[in-house]
Amino acid sequence: MFEGVESSTILVVEDNPTNIKVVFNLLRDVGLRVLIAKDGESALKKLEDVLPDLILLDVMMPGISGFETCHLIKENPSTQAIPVIFMTALADTENKIKGFELGAVDYITKPFQQNEVLARVNLHLKLCKLTQELAEKNRELLNLNLCLEEKVEEKTSEIKSMQSQLVLQEKMSSLGQLIAGIAHEIKNPIGFIESNLKPAYDYAENLIDLVKLYQTYYPQPVSEIRERLVNTEFDYVAEDFPQLLRSLEEGTKRLTYISQAMRTFCRSDQSLPEVFDVHQGLDSTLLILKHRLQRNEQRPAIQVIKDYDQLPLITCFPGQLNQVFMNVLANAIDALDEAYQQGEIFQGDNQGNCIIIQTRYAEADQQVWITIQDNGVGIPLAIQKQIFDYLFTTKKVGKGTGLGLSITREVMEHHQGKIEVESIPNQGTTFRLKLPVEVSFAPDNSITAS
The missing domain is CATH 3.40.50.2300 (Response regulator)
Structure with a gap:
């Protein structure tokens, strides 16, 4: 180490x-x-x-x-x-x-x-x-003399690559630890609630049956009991209480799903590659970003349209690919936010502000294609070739580091894949990710296509 x-x-x-x-x-x-x-x-x-x-x-x-x-x-x-x-x-x-x-x-x-x-x-x-x-x-x-410029650029590139790798490792490790910790903390109270729901069902059923039994054999109770039955709306409670418990059960199932999705997303520290469901990675990332997709004071909710193909499992480092999905999807949300701030979203589009995620399997090439498209502000043609450069950003100070897309390209290349961008200013941006299904990773985590 x-x-x-x-x-x-x-x-x-x-x-x-x-x-x-x-x-x-x-x-x-x-x-x-x-x-x-x-x-x-x-x-x-x-x-x-x-x-x-x-x-x-x-x-x-x-x-x-x-x-x-x-x-x-x-x-x-x-x-x-x-x-x-x-x-x-x-x-x-x-x-x-x-x-x-x-x-x-x-x-x-x-x-x-x-x-x-x-x-x-x-x-x-x-x-x-x-x-x-x-x-x-x-x-x-x-x-250095001017004649050594080529060698200088090579060394500088090497140092930047090492630096960005360290930044990537720390960023993914910190994010993974944070999300894993939250998922763990959610899991404990969920387990407690789940384990107590069945006894709560039984207790409620026994108490309701007991009151009904009293009503059967003592249909004319004393006035105090009659008033209490009326005030507590016993008939309504007897019907609604089991439904309330069922809604709690559904809530715990939803929390369990969220916890599982968070654990799926934060698989960033594994030292060996493993098989991975791309759709599971995309869905867990969307769940992490769900709060950013919801309606806010500046714009309505962002619609996510999924067009998923039937994909094979791929060999990869799942945490790294989830970071790629996070970077691209977060940029799409930023573009839609900016479009509304500038009043440039296409109001006539029936889809409104949306992100379209499409996956395809090219069986002949053994490649998985992932397309993420938004109808935000787009990227000016003059800077489209620079967006993957190290430390390049178009965002305001404090809003961007210039590392997201640089790291994204590096991860894609590490997996023998490619990332391409196509953008029309004021109409939207499309990122295309191409990944081989099978990749052989060397012991030092360098890779060769198999």
Whole structure:
């Protein structure tokens, strides 16, 4: 896991002896050099003598807090470039935002999950090393002769590719962990409700039967009971209560389906390819995006029209393909939102604002085709060839990173597939995805068509 960064030095700032021991042994066992400081003051003092590659910083400590310590580290020119990961049990958004504003790169939550600690430390060590290499390459570029431009472009492309791969892995890992966690949390209360519905049915039936039995043998109860029966509308309740329980049962089935779809979507961390149902991936992605398809203050609901062919299962990394579906469908929704904001949606179109998803199987070529079409603002002809470029975006600041379609093309190429775009300004955009049914993946995850 720590290939290329084995000799890195980690400074752990933590006042709890048990936590110190856990983190120290965990990092030392994978070959990293570990330094310990028990509070913020001693950490700052230690940084005067040694500059580690990464700092793991506890938030709650005696003396100055982790936040103040981070502030002082980032104020010092000699230490401000060292990445800081907070270690904390404070999982609320406000504290996370405060940490990121102070310059932290990540959070590790307590109690520690060993795999999570190692994964995040490994990621940021590699990102730090990559940043240093990129800076070094940029310095070299300034001194290169014009005759070496071709070689410079090749190296720059290689670095960007490595960087985008790391961004893709972290983005998909974070998204997968988030969705998997939500799905897990939904599953537990669903199971509780499901397990209690059958006894609730039985209890309700027994109580209703008991009251009816009393009515049969004691048709003229005392006035207080008669009034209570009238006030509680017993006949209506006896008829409606079982229907209410059945509606609860239907609700739990719907939640179970949603939970399963979320788990399907977040299959992003598998190390080996597997067979995959493309339609299941598309449907789970649409479910994740369902809130964005619904009506809002700016526009009516977006209609999704499915035209599915009978497709074979394909060999792939499902989580990566789900990310492709997410990027393309999210862009289609953005285009429709923008069309309504500009008043350019075709009101005369009977379909209104819509996304059409079509799948086809080309048996002769053993290829699966997926077409995703919207009737949004479209893409200007002048920039259509640039939309897959690294860091290129037409969205406003804060709305787009320029990574979505670049990552999408990279994933498609990784699966020996292709992605094509056709767009007419003010009429809409069509993305066509082509994937081989069978692909042989090498041990290093490179692929060859079989």
